[in-house]
Amino acid sequence: MARKMCIVLLFLVQMLLLPLQNHAEIVVSTVEVPAPQPSKHSNTSQFPHQGNTEGSLQPQECGPRCSGRCSNTQYKKPCLFFCQKCCAKCLCVPPGTYGNKQVCPCYNNWKTQRGGPKCP
Secondary structure, eight states, rough: HHHHHHHHHHOOOHHHHHHHHHHHHHHHHOOOOOOOOOOOOOOOGGGGTTTSTTTTOOOOGGGHHHHHHHTTTTTTTHHHHHHHHHHHSSSSSSSSSSSSGGOOOOHHBBOOOOSSOOOO
């Protein structure tokens, strides 16, 4: 009976650690791809840094920006969740699908309890 309890306890511990391992892979599995060039008829040609600097987005603009940011990862749901959470706080999303966080210090400097990056 004690052996069965030990096996069940070991299984539960592994199930609790699985989301932590998946979150760590989000950062590792993303690939850097250059941001698409804006068309000459869009508003971004007049304001090239709109959405890239802290506080430059409206909250309703976070969804499309995060969809672009998370378009190249295998883990879309967690990426979108954390990106939208970060965008709601910082009101900016760095350009491209990976990196470029220096243009948005709030997005770059928000850390997890373990000290890792919170924003994708």
